[in-house]
Amino acid sequence: MQTSDCKITAQDAITESVFRIRLSAPGISKLCSPGQFVHMRVSTGLDPLLRRPFSIHRAHESAGEIELLYRVVGSGTATLRDLKPGDVVNLMGPLGNGFDLEKPVDHAVVVAGGMGGAPVFYLIDALLKRNKRVTLLWGTRDGREIFDEADFEARGVALKIATEDASKGHNGLVTDLLKTFLAQHAGSAGLGGYVCGPEPMIRAVQDIVRSTDFLWQASLEEQMACGVGVCLGCAVKLKTGEIQMVCKDGPVFDIREIAFNG
């Protein structure tokens, strides 16, 4: 594996702070799977210094391209936002272990919160390719960050939306949608859960799904330096007491195994 300079082929604004970027990355588009990430050097300068991790939002193997979806939160993402088609960033990847798509699941319930929406597009593309039934529960604070609803529905995804600004769907949290879903599907066989979002949401989901008896895979985020298990910066503690690295052993974990309180 190599680090590779990748040309930006398109970049568009979803809102004033959320952007979708498309990159020419033939090697990565061929090798990657849903839930994996790329580690990006946004500039060759010394500040920002470290690479920034981003989940793969979509992969287009035949075009040799990948897409990322990101929110501007600091200097690295602000630098990325200001880049134009034709500009180049350097990528390491694909890194980490993605979602296990081989588990015998008939009906996938995908829970996405905030920028957790990013990897979910790629995940759902892969689930649909495997002829799974897919329910997407998607929550954001700002309803404008929910997009492509018609496309999901046209492809047969059962989409339920929650927004905190009450602009779309249920006015509240995605975890409200999850509780309703689980009440409606109590005792159903063949379910599999996938969770992407900020840590407080994942904690809440961990609590809610305790009564279920199927697998819940959650994608975690931690501050990263190396992205490949060397610096030992991105540790997560499991309930067994074992320490694992989010970048190398994850970012996808069995939600029941994560010990959030150390």
Add this chain to the structure above:
Amino acid sequence: MVDLSVKIGSLTLKNPVLTASGTFGYGREYDPYLDISQLGGIVTKTVTLEPRQGNPMPRIAETPAGMLNSIGLSNVGVEKYLNEKLPLLADVDTNVIANVAGNTIDEYAEIVSRLQHHPRIDAIEINVSCPNVEKGGLAFGTDASVTAAVVKGVRNQTGKPVIVKLTPNVTDIGVIARAAEDSGADAVSCINTVQGMGVNIHTRQPLLARIIGGLSGPAIKPIALAKVYQAAQAVRIPVIGLGGIMGWADAVEFLIAGATAVQTGTLNFIEPAGPVQLIQGLESYCITHNISRIADIIGSLEKRPVK
């Protein structure tokens, strides 16, 4: 052909570029990105007698042109290091330097006695400079007499080259370097990280769970250069320079200031192939400047004319 080789005690490095402890795992993790046999050597993650999980999260944060860490010497422990990690390096054509730390003076000697027979270990680097542990570490490396005691204890256990890794968090690094030399060290390496801290002004929380950590990366390069210069002035044994090296030009600065070899740390996280590119850059520099042996530029700092 440029002769890039340098000597650290009885150890010959084919070139002066090593990878720094804690930034290159146990040596094989970056195999997909570079050929480690091209390196002058690798320094493995600090190993302690017992395995350590390390400090609470978050344990890294970025700061301007640098990063803070408080990993806390998370490592597999000496048993697993000997049985599982060193064998992975069996057939690699480069020097392997084991970096060790203990909670007590005796523990340093004990761990070296466990390691020193292993044929794959070419030298030992003693970490008396980690800012992220309660015992040992920085507390030892800031005190010349404790440093001397640690080095003597280790020296009694091994005939292999002993390198003492120094902290910059002292008033006079020359005093500590001399204590190491007088106690039998074959070389000193400097610097370990500079104590640092950051605060999130919105939450008023520290960036690191342990509040204070160690700063590395280009932000510390001028500090590191000054410490390397001071150490090189104070001792006759070789000084290995590190701290903020991002490219070959940085490495040349360290050599001119008095370093015999250099280590790359934070660079490895950003450009895993960086150390190998650095070697190529050193060679080109020598060709451009008509230098046939890189060792000739060590400590070659010129005086500025008085104005």
